[in-house]
Amino acid sequence: MEIKSALPQGVELTAVSKFHPAASIMEAYGAGQRAFGESRAQELQEKAAMLPDDIEWHFIGHLQTNKVRQVVAVADMIQSVDSMRLLKAVNDAAVKAGRCVDILLQVHVAREETKTGFLPEEMEQAALEALAMPGVRLRGVMGMASNTDDEERVRADFKAIRGCFDAIRLGAAAGQTCFDTVSMGMSHDRDIAIEQGSTMVRIGSDIFGER
C-alpha cells in the first residue's frame, strides 16, 4: 500500500476499517496490511469471525463496560482505554478469559469537550495501576489532536501526547521494553503527528475513502 510505504521507518499503520465492508479489508489484506482498527464492538466481532485469523484487530472507539467481554475476546490491542473503570473492566474480562490484552491509555489533550480520555496529570497513576494488572500489557498511549485548521494547536496537542508517553516511559514504565507505542495521527493530521514523534498512525478515509 502506498500510504504504508510512505511512512518513515518506526511508524506503524493501523488501517481504520470501521463502517467499511469486509471486502475492503480483504483488499488491503491482499496488499499486505495486517493491523485493522474498529470502533464498535459488534462490528469488530462480526468482521473478526469472517476474516483471516492473522489479522491484528485494534479497538479504537469509546468502549462501554458492558461490551468489554465481547471486545477482549477478539481484540489484539485496545487503544482507547479512557478511564480507570474501563481499565479495571478490561483487566477483569481478560483474566476471566485467560488472556492478556495489549492496551494503550487514551489521553485527552484536545480542546473539544466531547473527547474522552485521562487528563495528562492522571496518566502516571493510570499507568502504575495498569502495570500491576495481570490481564493487560501496557504498550503506550493514544491520543487525538483538536479538530481545527490551526496547525500550531494541532502540533501542541501532539507534543503534549508524546510528552505524556515520555514521562511514563521514564517514570512508571521505566525499564518496560514493551512500552513503545505512541498512537497519534489520522488521515488529515498524520504528517504533524509523525513530526512530533508518533509511532503508529490510524488512517481510515485516506485508505478506504470517505464513509
Ligand SMILES: *Cc1c(COP(=O)(O)O)cnc(C)c1O
Ligand atoms: C475514525 C478514526 C480514525 C481514522 O480517521 P480518518 O480521518 O478516517 O483517517 C482514527 N482514530 C480514531 C479514534 C477514529 O475513530
